[in-house]
Amino acid sequence: MGATAMTQTTPAHLEYVLRLGDAALIHGQRLSEWCGHAPVLEEDLALANMALDFVGQARMLLSYAGTLEGKGRDEDALAFLRHEGQYRHPTLCELPNTDFAHTTIKGFLLGSFNLLMWSRLCGSSDKALAAIAAKSLKEARYHAEHTGDWVIRLGDGTDESHRRAQAALDILWPYTNELFAANPTDDAAAAAGVGPAWSELAGEWEAAVLPVLQQATLTVPARTPFQSYGKFGRHSEHLGHLLAVMQHLPRSFPGATW
Amino acid sequence: MYTQALDIPPGEQPKRKPDAVENAAYQAEFDARIDAGATIEAKDWMPEAYRKTLVRQISQHAHSEIVGMLPEGNWISRAPSLKRKAILLAKVQDEGGHGLYLYAAAETLGVSRDELTEALLSGKAKYSSIFNYPTLNWADVGVIGWLVDGAAIMNQIPLCKCSYGPYARAMVRVCKEESFHQRQGYDALLAMMSGTDAQRELVQDAVNRWWWPSLMMFGPHDADSPNSGQSMRWGIKRISNDDLRQKFVDATVKQAEVLGVTLPDDELKWNEARGHYDFAAIDWDEFWNVVNGHGQCNVDRLAARVKAWDDGAWVREAAVAHAEKQAAREKAAA
Numbered sequence: 405m406g407a408t409a410m411t412q413t414t415p416a417h418l419e420y421v422l423r424l425g426d427a428a429l430i431h432g433q434r435l436s437e438w439c440g441h442a443p444v445l446e447e448d449l450a451l452a453n454m455a456l457d458f459v460g461q462a463r464m465l466l467s468y469a470g471t472l473e474g475k476g477r478d479e480d481a482l483a484f485l486r487h488e489g490q491y492r493h494p495t496l497c498e499l500p501n502t503d504f505a506h507t508t509i510k511g512f513l514l515g516s517f518n519l520l521m522w523s524r525l526c527g528s529s530d531k532a533l534a535a536i537a538a539k540s541l542k543e544a545r546y547h548a549e550h551t552g553d554w555v556i557r558l559g560d561g562t563d564e565s566h567r568r569a570q571a572a573l574d575i576l577w578p579y580t581n582e583l584f585a586a587n588p589t590d591d592a593a594a595a596a597g598v599g600p601a602w603s604e605l606a607g608e609w610e611a612a613v614l615p616v617l618q619q620a621t622l623t624v625p626a627r628t629p630f631q632s633y634g635k636f637g638r639h640s641e642h643l644g645h646l647l648a649v650m651q652h653l654p655r656s657f658p659g660a661t662w
Numbered sequence: 663m664y665t666q667a668l669d670i671p672p673g674e675q676p677k678r679k680p681d682a683v684e685n686a687a688y689q690a691e692f693d694a695r696i697d698a699g700a701t702i703e704a705k706d707w708m709p710e711a712y713r714k715t716l717v718r719q720i721s722q723h724a725h726s727e728i729v730g731m732l733p734e735g736n737w738i739s740r741a742p743s744l745k746r747k748a749i750l751l752a753k754v755q756d757e758g759g760h761g762l763y764l765y766a767a768a769e770t771l772g773v774s775r776d777e778l779t780e781a782l783l784s785g786k787a788k789y790s791s792i793f794n795y796p797t798l799n800w801a802d803v804g805v806i807g808w809l810v811d812g813a814a815i816m817n818q819i820p821l822c823k824c825s826y827g828p829y830a831r832a833m834v835r836v837c838k839e840e841s842f843h844q845r846q847g848y849d850a851l852l853a854m855m856s857g858t859d860a861q862r863e864l865v866q867d868a869v870n871r872w873w874w875p876s877l878m879m880f881g882p883h884d885a886d887s888p889n890s891g892q893s894m895r896w897g898i899k900r901i902s903n904d905d906l907r908q909k910f911v912d913a914t915v916k917q918a919e920v921l922g923v924t925l926p927d928d929e930l931k932w933n934e935a936r937g938h939y940d941f942a943a944i945d946w947d948e949f950w951n952v953v954n955g956h957g958q959c960n961v962d963r964l965a966a967r968v969k970a971w972d973d974g975a976w977v978r979e980a981a982v983a984h985a986e987k988q989a990a991r992e993k994a995a996a
């Protein structure tokens with residue numbers, strides 16, 4: 405990115421990219437917690453694979469956010485040296501891996517969203533972002549399909565797996581309100597052609613998600629007034645604990661390179 | 663993909679000549695092939711003791727890959743940079759992949775992965791004792807790559823030419839990735855050694871703890887390895903424990919110098935007459951204590967595997983139940 409491009413960067417543009425980077429980072433961090441502990445070896449490899457994809461996306465996006473910001477912060481400064489309130493990912497990403505059903509449902513709800521978002525971002529007026537989108541889109545296709553297959557297996561499996569999948573869906577569904585909540589950053593980014601306002605994706609997302617949930621014989625919870633505010637930097641109590649673990653080393657050894 | 667892991671009736675088993683019969687003619691043919699350096703394949707006749715030895719060795723090896731995911735996995739969520747996090751995740755994932763190829767190689771010998779898993783979880787089967795040591799600081803990840811993967815490579819390169827084809831082929835693939843792990847581990851240590859004093863202290867601390875256990879990875883002295891002779895005869899083992907250990911020490915001393923760490927052995931010095939490094943006596947009591955279940959992490963490692971397996975039971979059952987429902991629906995529709 406040349407200096408001209410940087411001076412043209414608006415705060416909304418930067419925040420939009422940062423949000424994408426944070427979402428990949430935090431979701432990847434949660435997925436990586438499974439490594440070595442999954443229900444079956446093949447799924448251990450698949451979860452690690454997805455975690456790797458998200459960490460890779462986070463690296464590209466946070467590096468790029470650092471460039472847009474122009475203050476010399478690299479991917480690691482952004483990943484490890486910010487406070488809870490400075491992260492911009494949707495709250496859904498940070499919720500804990502209560503069990504494999506939570507991980508699967510969460511991965512599917514987010515994965516289906518990512519698929520739509522990256523396909524739209526391939527046409528971004530920001531060429532660097534469009535290039536990241538093209539790469540991430542391929543990964544998102546696999547994530548949505550793989551997690552979707554598991555949603556169906558769990559929902560339409562045994563009584564226990566159905567019960568767990570439904571319980572996870574009931575808990576996680578309200579957090580999807582946030583994905584589509586109106587947000588001034590989105591409006592500015594959309595106006596500049598950087599990317600879609602996430603609220604625009606709600607209809608297509610439901611059209612992608614509902615048939616899979618139906619095939620899984622799961623009941624879609626009614627919408628409630630519940631709102632979460634991760635995109636605005638107000639997170640759940642879980643994020644602080646996640647960051648305490650993730651940031652431990654860089655904060656314990658200030659200035660060290662690894 | 664997942665169905666391989668589940669206790670679904672196996673497909674066609676490899677056709678093998680009647681193996682219950684220790685037929686003298688088959689035995690002579692087998693011996694001749696071993697002597698000629700030919701590989702034995704799953705469909706070939708083999709002595710029952712050869713088959714059993716292979717099942718034991720390959721399954722222990724597979725279990726070691728799987729349990730070996732735990733000590734380094736301990737640091738994934740705390741990796742100090744995104745690049746190191748990605749490298750470590752990929753490495754631990756590779757180890758899981760090694761477990762997968764090795765279970766598949768063992769399955770060619772007529773055992774199922776579920777049986778082998780059961781043996782691991784019940785404590786009947788062994789895995790490499792090195793994984794019963796704790797990973798206490800970030801440098802442990804680099805040191806494991808450098809020394810533990812390094813020792814594993816020394817042990818495994820000869821296995822790429824072992825007499826049993828499926829095992830030998832699995833090892834070719836595994837060894838390539840292990841070399842990569844070793845270089846990445848060493849590279850992580852180089853980065854730390856050119857960093858701050860505090861980082862260098864972490865590396866030295868990790869080297870102090872992992873050096874001796876790494877030497878123990880080659881197993882007891884040749885004089886105390888009663889089964890080695892037979893394994894050599896069968897072409898399962900090609901180089902003795904002590905020779906491999908010496909090779910490892912000779913190769914590692916230089917690397918330690920370049921890195922700038924001290925190996926924790928006052929007696930380590932070049933012996934001109936032997937053309938090798940001499941090193942101090944290994945504490946075999948410690949080795950056997952850990953093998954026999956009294957290491958710092960034996961209980962935790964096994965508990966972690968049991969927990970993953972037990973917590974995952976409903977997921978595996980769901981996959982089977984769904985596959986059965988699907989099959990029934992397809993049949994009804996046909």
Ligand SMILES: [Fe+2]
Pocket residue numbers: 727756757760836840
């Ligand atoms: Fe391995």
Ligand SMILES: [Fe+2]
Pocket residue numbers: 757811839840843
């Ligand atoms: Fe390895």
